[in-house]
Amino acid sequence: SQTIHQWPATLVQPVGSPLSLECTVEGTSNPNLYWYRQAAGRGLQLLFYSVGIGQISSEVPQNLSASRPQDRQFILSSKKLLLSDSGFYLCAWSAGWGRSETQYFGPGTRLLVL
Amino acid sequence: AQTVTQSQPEMSVQEAETVTLSCTYDTSENNYYLFWYKQPPSRQMILVIRQEAYKQQNATENRFSVNFQKAAKSFSLKISDSQLGDTAMYFCALRGSARQLTFGSGTQLTVLP
Numbered sequence: 001s002q003t004i005h006q007w008p009a010t011l012v013q014p015v016g017s018p019l020s021l022e023c024t025v026e027g028t029s030n031p032n033l034y035w036y037r038q039a040a041g042r043g044l045q046l047l048f049y050s051v052g053i054g055q056i057s058s059e060v061p062q063n064l065s066a067s068r069p070q071d072r073q074f075i076l077s078s079k080k081l082l083l084s085d086s087g088f089y090l091c092a093w094s095a096g097w098g099r100s101e102t103q104y105f106g107p108g109t110r111l112l113v114l
Numbered sequence: 115a116q117t118v119t120q121s122q123p124e125m126s127v128q129e130a131e132t133v134t135l136s137c138t139y140d141t142s143e144n145n146y147y148l149f150w151y152k153q154p155p156s157r158q159m160i161l162v163i164r165q166e167a168y169k170q171q172n173a174t175e176n177r178f179s180v181n182f183q184k185a186a187k188s189f190s191l192k193i194s195d196s197q198l199g200d201t202a203m204y205f206c207a208l209r210g211s212a213r214q215l216t217f218g219s220g221t222q223l224t225v226l227p
Contacts, residue, residue, distance in 0.1 A: 044205070059214060088157055102161060106160060
């Protein structure tokens with residue numbers, strides 16, 4: 001069966017520091033991968049998605065970036081964090097293509113920028 | 115543009131009773147999928163149930179079922195025999211031809227003992 005991992009689970013970072021969040025998927029090949037952000041008490045906002053190695057699409061312009069160095073690895077980065085980057089970051093994976101594509105989520109990373 | 119609206123920020127239900135969560139949406143597409151996800155206190159998003167817009171039969175997964183009214187663009191979730199473990203934030207989501215899921219703002223459901 002497929003599993004999705006995210007780390008770290010919780011992160012506290014000062015403003016202006018760099019960021020690297022990692023997501024890995026097991027048990028499937030060539031998954032579609034997604035990064036979402038959830039602000040406190042709010043719904044999810046899609047940040048990036050990737051359909052293959054090195055292929056990244058950005059949905060929301062900001063100071064974050066994403067990379068996919070391996071088939072089942074998706075990384076969310078920032079060179080300098082802002083206070084507004086605080087939130088809950090969720091990685092998701094899916095297989096296939098089209099409207100029936102169902103996304104499955106990881107356990108998330110709680111980021112607090114001080 | 116797609117929108118998903120959940121008009122009930124909070125709801126509560128007694129254990130073993132039935133509760134219905136509301137969701138309405140707007141899309142110009144004819145073929146799309148609708149989903150309900152739950153987010154318990156651990157904050158992991160868990161798929162509850164999904165429905166294809168072309169299927170008239172309402173989806174069912176054990177104690178969870180939906181009432182899909184395509185013309186009214188309504189997609190409600192019914193939870194039967196509510197259990198304490200059902201306490202969570204519930205999100206309705208829509209996926210059309212665009213890659214992203216459009217989420218509603220969520221309904222916090224509390225099951226009372």
